[in-house]
Amino acid sequence: QVQLHESGPGLVKPSETLSLTCTVSGGSIGTNYWSWIRQPPGKGLEWIGYIYYSGSTNYNPSLKSRVTISVDTSKHQFSLNLSSVTAADTAMYYCARDFLDSGDNDQGFDIWGQGTMVTVSS
Amino acid sequence: IQLTQSPSFLSASVGDRVTITCRASQGISSYLAWYQQKPGKAPKLLIYAASTLQSGVPSRFSGSGSGTEFTLTISSLQPEDFATYYCQQLNIYPFTFGPGTKVDIK
Numbered sequence: 376q377v378q379l380h381e382s383g384p385g386l387v388k389p390s391e392t393l394s395l396t397c398t399v400s401g402g403s404i405g406t407n408y409w410s411w412i413r414q415p416p417g418k419g420l421e422w423i424g425y426i427y428y429s430g431s432t433n434y435n436p437s438l439k440s441r442v443t444i445s446v447d448t449s450k451h452q453f454s455l456n457l458s459s460v461t462a463a464d465t466a467m468y469y470c471a472r473d474f475l476d477s478g479d480n481d482q483g484f485d486i487w488g489q490g491t492m493v494t495v496s497s
Numbered sequence: 498i499q500l501t502q503s504p505s506f507l508s509a510s511v512g513d514r515v516t517i518t519c520r521a522s523q524g525i526s527s528y529l530a531w532y533q534q535k536p537g538k539a540p541k542l543l544i545y546a547a548s549t550l551q552s553g554v555p556s557r558f559s560g561s562g563s564g565t566e567f568t569l570t571i572s573s574l575q576p577e578d579f580a581t582y583y584c585q586q587l588n589i590y591p592f593t594f595g596p597g598t599k600v601d602i603k
Binding site for chain 2: 419420421424434436437469476481484485488489490
């Protein structure tokens with residue numbers, strides 16, 4: 376079955392760029408949308424954005440100026456870059472597969488990685 | 498679109514029937530999902546399209562609603578159901594989540 380695994384630095388300095396990678400195993404990265412979601416400690420969930428295997432993206436406007444999501448189908452990976460980070464970007468970061476219905480409508484995230492904690496601190 | 502959940506916290510006993518409400522600031526048709534999150538774990542999709550049970554999810558979970566008001570019901574609370582529950586709308590970008598409802602043991 377499809378599994379997702381996030382990887383990347385656990386500590387990033389303020390003003391630098393947070394870079395994470397999600398590796399897809401057990402299935403194809405094609406024909407799906409792939410999302411990034413984050414959760415600050417003790418708080419709720421925030422959708423960051425998604426990428427389609429073809430490379431098209433959709434970002435949360437609250438982060439759009441700082442976010443880039445990319446895909447490397449040959450490596451079965453998609454990645455998140457978040458620039459100019461501050462302490463407010465400290466969070467657990469999850470990658471997830473978007474679940475599409477028969478009409479190709481996004482109906483939620485059915486497969487999640489275990490998450491990776493990123494702390495922004497000097 | 499903003500989502501609100503009520504209650505934000507509820508204390509219940511094993512065997513209780515539990516209902517959580519999610520309200521959207523504008524109509525979202527049936528593009529609503531429910532998730533369960535346990536401490537230190539990723540969220541788990543329970544229900545999508547407001548009322549469709551995700552594969553493998555116990556039938557004691559059910560969802561209903563459309564437009565702006567939705568409910569998640571657990572017909573008979575089990576020990577493994579103590580967790581935080583989130584709703585999410587997928588009708589309009591950006592996708593947004595409710596603030597969560599924590600279900601604790603009475």
